[in-house]
Amino acid sequence: ALHVTPADVGDRAAVARLAADIQDATGDNVTLAYVDQGYTGAVAADAAAAEGIALHVVKLPEAKRGFVLLPRRWVVERSFAWATRCRRLVKDYERYAATLAGFHVIAFVGYMLKHSAQMIQCA
Known part of the structure; x- marks a missing residue:
């Protein structure tokens, strides 16, 4: 979602x-x-x-000092990092929210397909 x-x-x-x-x-x-x-x-x-x-x-x-690893936060940060690999998702260029959401869906479908292809090759 x-x-x-x-x-x-x-x-x-x-x-x-x-x-x-x-x-x-x-x-x-x-x-x-x-x-x-x-x-x-x-x-x-x-x-x-x-x-x-x-x-x-x-x-x-x-009392935060330096880097602190937060539980489960890496999942969110990893997803943001994946999204910023796509040029259109690095900054908010889109005028409409629906367009931005569509580009996010396209980007993550691409990542899932790439991961699926790697899993098939390993099997």
Whole structure:
């Protein structure tokens, strides 16, 4: 599931729609979502809980010094790194959110096909 919002819409405001889209795409199989601090608060937690998803907020340690590895954060950062390999996704060039979402889908379908081809060659 992919949901692109304008810059003036906060993360918490989009939780209900995103959670519904995720459950629709996965057949209600998602029960836990790792999120960053933008999704803290009862509003986001309640919106996700209405769809059967518990939010686990990954927070920075109170006394941060230097690099700190956050649990499950590498999954999100890796996905962002993959997306920025595509020239059109490096910056927000698109005027419409639907166009940007479409380019993200195309990029990740390409990555999944490449990974599938590598898995077939290994078998």
